[in-house]
Amino acid sequence: MRPVTLPLLTLLCLLAALPVRAQAPLDPALLERVRTLAETAARAAAPADTRVTVEVGALDARLKLAACAQVQPYLPPGVAAWGRSRIGLRCLDGAVKWNVTVPVRVAVYGRAVVASQPLPTGTTLSQEHLAWADIDIAAEPGAVFTNAQALLGRSLARPVAAAEALRAPSLKVRQWFAAGETVQVRAVGPGFAVAAEAQALTAGLEGQDVRVRFESGRVASGRAVAERRVELAL
Incomplete structure (x- = not known):
């Protein structure tokens, strides 16, 4: 490894001593929009008779965002507004169209x-x-x-x-039936449901997919839902 020269070492020390310019706090109106968005998303998934609270965190202090006349809060794809999460902020009207996230804590x-x-x-x-x-x-x-x-x-x-x-x-996953057992299969489609017997080709673990063979020889995949019961979605 090459030794660090004195001038470079001095420069690194000077850079480390420079203050980091903190990002200005979010506008109170924007904070309220973030809180409302997170609360609305959480309430949509929360059970009835629950109380939702939202704490909005701060942007990374190292961020240096360009001025923006219109900032839009949004819930990033695949992110649930539940527990510790993040809400997106994107600039729609500015010289630089930046996109960042702010942390939130959603309690239900x-x-x-x-x-x-x-x-x-x-x-x-x-x-x-x-x-x-x-x-x-x-x-x-x-x-x-x-x-x-x-x-x-x-x-x-x-x-x-x-x-x-x-x-x-x-909880331990329950096994509803073993491979080789006869099971009741319920096929459900738009406006109808049909029941028939079949032989389980794999063990039926709670909530997991299982393969069954009907008397006709046809093999299908469904989901183990109860004791010796399988559901097929058509």
Whole structure:
């Protein structure tokens, strides 16, 4: 490695000492538009009887954005306004058409089932393990449960702390049937539904695709939805 010469070292020190010009704070009206956009998007996905709050963060202080007469907030494609997220800001009327994002934190408060005590991996859930609490259901990934009965008999795939929400990723995937078993297949289409028996060619894991063979020899793919039940979408 070549040694850094003294003049270059001095220049680097001088550059490091220079202050970074901070980006001016967002206009209050623009902040409110960002907050409203995030709240509207969150409410569209939030369950009924929940309360949504939005905290808008700050732009990166290192940004140096050109003046813009019209800034449009938007939700970037593939980004959910849920938990820690980002809202886009793009300049529509300026010498430079810049496009940046600002961080937001979206909380969705609602009543959900939580653990009544610390629960280790492998616990088979019973009523004594469950309690109710008002929580931020958007704080962590995974759907929460609002029906305690749906959790009874389920097993935990990871430990859950006391008062922590029981979420779908916390549960072991159920196997509804094994390969070779006879299953009821329900084919659903626009305005009709047809039921028939078939043989499962693969194990039916909850919510996952499975292949079945009908008596005619036809093979189809559907989704395991319950005990020895498969649904096909036509």
